[in-house]
Amino acid sequence: MTPPDDLGPASTPNDLDAFWVPFTPNAEFKKRPRLVARAEGMHYYTPEGRAILDGTAGLWCANAGHCRPSIVEAIQKAAAELDFAPSFQFSHPKAFELASRIAALAPGDLNHVFFGNSGSEADDTALKIALAYHRAKGEGSRTRLIGRERAYHGTGFGGISVGGMVMNRKWFSGAMLPGVDHLPATYSREHQAFTKGQPEWGAHLADDLERLVALHDASTIAAVIVEPMAGSTGVLPPPVGYLQRLREITRKHGILLIFDEVITGYGRLGAAFAAERFGVVPDMITFAKGVTSASVPLSGVIVSEDIYDTFQDSVTGVDHAIDLFHGYTYSAHPLACAAALATLDLYRDEGLFERTASIEAMWADAIMSLKGHPLVEDIRQMGLTAAFDLAPVEGAPAKRGFDAMKAAFHDHDLMIRASGDTICLSPPLIVSEDEVGEIVARTRKVFDQVS
Numbered sequence: 001m002t003p004p005d006d007l008g009p010a011s012t013p014n015d016l017d018a019f020w021v022p023f024t025p026n027a028e029f030k031k032r033p034r035l036v037a038r039a040e041g042m043h044y045y046t047p048e049g050r051a052i053l054d055g056t057a058g059l060w061c062a063n064a065g066h067c068r069p070s071i072v073e074a075i076q077k078a079a080a081e082l083d084f085a086p087s088f089q090f091s092h093p094k095a096f097e098l099a100s101r102i103a104a105l106a107p108g109d110l111n112h113v114f115f116g117n118s119g120s121e122a123d124d125t126a127l128k129i130a131l132a133y134h135r136a137k138g139e140g141s142r143t144r145l146i147g148r149e150r151a152y153h154g155t156g157f158g159g160i161s162v163g164g165m166v167m168n169r170k171w172f173s174g175a176m177l178p179g180v181d182h183l184p185a186t187y188s189r190e191h192q193a194f195t196k197g198q199p200e201w202g203a204h205l206a207d208d209l210e211r212l213v214a215l216h217d218a219s220t221i222a223a224v225i226v227e228p229m230a231g232s233t234g235v236l237p238p239p240v241g242y243l244q245r246l247r248e249i250t251r252k253h254g255i256l257l258i259f260d261e262v263i264t265g266y267g268r269l270g271a272a273f274a275a276e277r278f279g280v281v282p283d284m285i286t287f288a289k290g291v292t293s294a295s296v297p298l299s300g301v302i303v304s305e306d307i308y309d310t311f312q313d314s315v316t317g318v319d320h321a322i323d324l325f326h327g328y329t330y331s332a333h334p335l336a337c338a339a340a341l342a343t344l345d346l347y348r349d350e351g352l353f354e355r356t357a358s359i360e361a362m363w364a365d366a367i368m369s370l371k372g373h374p375l376v377e378d379i380r381q382m383g384l385t386a387a388f389d390l391a392p393v394e395g396a397p398a399k400r401g402f403d404a405m406k407a408a409f410h411d412h413d414l415m416i417r418a419s420g421d422t423i424c425l426s427p428p429l430i431v432s433e434d435e436v437g438e439i440v441a442r443t444r445k446v447f448d449q450v451s
């Protein structure tokens with residue numbers, strides 16, 4: 001038993017041992033950690049006070065920039081006013097206000113919002129809603145879920161099952177959801193190298209869904225989930241016409257289409273949602289990250305009128321019957337709702353989605369200026385995102401990307417993201433033209449250093 005005088009921070013060693021850092025080589029990290037202790041606007045600051053230019057909006061999420069005063073104040077006020085409200089059988093006014101605001105931003109008749117905390121929860125929620133929706137409609141045989149190669153839908157069992165990243169799957173292969181298929185990834189270097197925005201080649205890859213329908217029959221398929229632009233596996237913009245084709249085929253066969261907009265939502269592609277930018281309305285949109293500019297965890301699923309009504313109709317006339325057996329203790333947490341409302345105000349008042357659209361061409365030109373660097377095998381760009389495929393070190397895949405990320409942080413005061421040997425950029429939407437130039441100049445120096 002721990003003696004009482006051993007309790008408390010004074011006698012607890014503040015070392016690096018206890019925290020198991022996610023998606024990180026822990027031993028290496030703890031030898032020379034990359035720590036940030038403060039943030040403001042476009043910058044992080046290390047505990048020693050070194051300013052790090054944020055080329056990644058944290059983790060594709062601090063879209064409004066860091067520690068924006070109006071968001072901070074809203075969180076502080078909420079914490080003092082209502083620390084928590086139960087989300088099952090009770091709620092609080094800001095949850096409804098926020099759902100209405102989000103629904104108003106969403107396209108088509110995506111009018112109802114179910115809240116979670118993380119992108120992983122939102123994606124698993126959407127998959128569960130798809131299964132339950134068909135069952136509520138008397139089509140319980142529709143259980144099959146279709147994802148895509150090179151997709152990332154978080155780390156829940158649902159998300160890794162429909163996801164398409166081998167390392168996230170193989171360790172857990174004994175417990176994948178059954179009845180899952182994958183569409184092919186939309187990327188082909190041969191046909192798409194160094195494209196700005198959407199590639200022309202690849203719409204036909206959506207037709208693979210017809211093959212799966214022919215194989216399994218539509219009556220067994222519940223939903224297709226895709227990121228409208230795959231982010232985590234290295235910015236893969238959808239080929240022109242691809243999403244439209246997916247929408248036509250899913251609609252024809254009564255299959256729900258889910259857009260995972262955890263990265264693409266809230267301005268990243270110059271519109272509230274990628275669905276708006278690409279002119280395709282899915283049946284559900286999942287979101288997280290940018291909804292609070294990452295200040296407090298919050299996620300959700302926006303569903304169509306038809307989906308919501310189907311659940312309401314399934315319990316009509318029975319007042320005490322629950323329409324969906326799903327939820328989280330912290331669904332619509334008061335602090336998260338306050339943070340999201342302040343964030344949405346800021347996006348609107350500063351016109352950040354429109355601004356992103358207006359600086360995209362400048363960003364794309366700046367990014368493409370690294371074409372020709374001896375290490376760079378391909379560059380992709382869409383909205384305020386970019387990815388550089390670097391030539392791998394022979395026999396050591398992912399080492400070059402890892403080394404580049406480390407060099408950027410330690411030697412060039414820049415935060416970049418490595419996904420294998422692909423370097424991704426996604427700065428806060430407040431990035432100035434000068435800062436774009438600085439991000440690109442430092443990235444070039446990083447590539448020189450790891451060449």
Ligand SMILES: Cc1ncc(COP(=O)(O)O)c(C=O)c1O
Pocket residue numbers: 117118119120121123152153154155227231232260261262263288289
């Ligand atoms: C497209 C997409 N879906 C889901 C997730 C998972 O979100 P979280 O890490 O909040 O669970 C991510 C995270 O990056 C993502 O990019």
